[in-house]
Amino acid sequence: MSASKSSKGLQRAELARRTGANLETVRYYEKVGLLPPPPRTASGYRSYDGAHERRLGFVLRARELGFSLEEIRALLRLVDEREQPCAEARGLAATHLADVRAKITDLKRMERVLKDVVAQCGDGMRPDCPLIETLFREKIDKEFGASKPQ
Amino acid sequence: MSASKSSKGLQRAELARRTGANLETVRYYEKVGLLPPPPRTASGYRSYDGAHERRLGFVLRARELGFSLEEIRALLRLVDEREQPCAEARGLAATHLADVRAKITDLKRMERVLKDVVAQCGDGMRPDCPLIETLFREKIDKEFGASKPQ
DNA sequence: CCTGCGGTCTGTAGCGACTACAGGGTCAAG
DNA sequence: CTTGACCCTGTAGTCGCTACAGACCGCAGG
Numbered sequence: 001m002s003a004s005k006s007s008k009g010l011q012r013a014e015l016a017r018r019t020g021a022n023l024e025t026v027r028y029y030e031k032v033g034l035l036p037p038p039p040r041t042a043s044g045y046r047s048y049d050g051a052h053e054r055r056l057g058f059v060l061r062a063r064e065l066g067f068s069l070e071e072i073r074a075l076l077r078l079v080d081e082r083e084q085p086c087a088e089a090r091g092l093a094a095t096h097l098a099d100v101r102a103k104i105t106d107l108k109r110m111e112r113v114l115k116d117v118v119a120q121c122g123d124g125m126r127p128d129c130p131l132i133e134t135l136f137r138e139k140i141d142k143e144f145g146a147s148k149p150q
Numbered sequence: 151m152s153a154s155k156s157s158k159g160l161q162r163a164e165l166a167r168r169t170g171a172n173l174e175t176v177r178y179y180e181k182v183g184l185l186p187p188p189p190r191t192a193s194g195y196r197s198y199d200g201a202h203e204r205r206l207g208f209v210l211r212a213r214e215l216g217f218s219l220e221e222i223r224a225l226l227r228l229v230d231e232r233e234q235p236c237a238e239a240r241g242l243a244a245t246h247l248a249d250v251r252a253k254i255t256d257l258k259r260m261e262r263v264l265k266d267v268v269a270q271c272g273d274g275m276r277p278d279c280p281l282i283e284t285l286f287r288e289k290i291d292k293e294f295g296a297s298k299p300q
Numbered sequence: 301c302c303t304g305c306g307g308t309c310t311g312t313a314g315c316g317a318c319t320a321c322a323g324g325g326t327c328a329a330g
Numbered sequence: 331c332t333t334g335a336c337c338c339t340g341t342a343g344t345c346g347c348t349a350c351a352g353a354c355c356g357c358a359g360g
Contacts (some may be wrong), residue, residue, distance in 0.1 A: 057286070063272065086229050086275065090279070128236075182317085
């Protein structure tokens with residue numbers, strides 16, 4: 001219980017608990033250079049402080065937005081090294097936004113086709129399953145769901 | 151060049167070319183049991199026929215719809231073993247459709263936040279980068295983009 | 301003092317779905 | 331008979347973790 005909350009010396013489990021990260025993920029982020037190696041106690045235990053907590057929070061929030069670890073590394077470099085990081089950070093975010101939108105587009109196409117085949121399957125009593133027939137037929141058409149021919 | 155197009159004996163590269171699969175993926179799908187091991191020539195070369203092409207097409211089309219290999223294995227089992235696979239296939243597709251919709255929801259949340267921070271960054275000349283501030287601030291709010299409080 | 305239990309440490313293996321290579325064998329053309 | 335393009339196998343790498351195994355440490359109770 002005694003979380004030694006004043007000043008210094010969070011253990012790994014405590015840092016994980018505070019940030020919501022998985023225990024092993026903390027060590028992993030250190031290994032891949034997203035979290036700086038913290039000082040150690042005499043017996044080798046990691047000892048984190050507020051700066052580590054803040055940085056780990058940054059990484060976790062960036063993950064929530066779908067940034068890859070490589071992109072997060074780039075963001076952290078900007079934070080650490082640039083005086084005016086906004087333009088470059090904005091660029092990274094804009095690129096990532098485009099990726100996210102592309103994924104949404106892909107998934108919506110999947111959703112449309114799946115919705116249609118599930119509907120065609122109806123109560124599932126048909127001898128010729130429309131889903132299976134669709135998968136055996138050639139190329140799944142871009143305009144499979146003809147509701148909006150664009 | 152001579153593709154020996156009549157009847158039998160597609161080589162791996164030829165099958166890959168016809169279906170659009172990556173050359174190595176063909177071998178991988180065999181290894182993980184999605185594609186049955188084809189007969190071999192005297193010297194050990196794989197020799198595919200139309201049934202293989204059809205089955206590989208099925209797998210690739212299912213992948214296009216975002217089914218995992220495990221789900222595709224289940225679909226193929228239905229095709230191979232069930233007389234009336236439609237109800238079960240429909241179930242698999244419906245479950246997968248729900249997954250796809252959940253992913254879309256996640257990505258849309260990301261998109262909304264990213265769009266907002268990129269907009270806030272404006273021309274990127276701000277000394278306090280809104281993107282970076284957002285990532286350092288606490289929890290990214292569900293209602294971050296308050297454009298549609300709904 | 302010993303014992304036990306929980307924490308920490310390290311390194312490594314596993315996931316899914318490939319992809320790419322190394323190090324060989326085979327085949328047909330020139 | 332050599333060249334080059336194909337094929338074979340097995341294995342390692344990718345990404346972002348997660349979960350062990352086996353060892354060590356620290357503290358409480360008896």
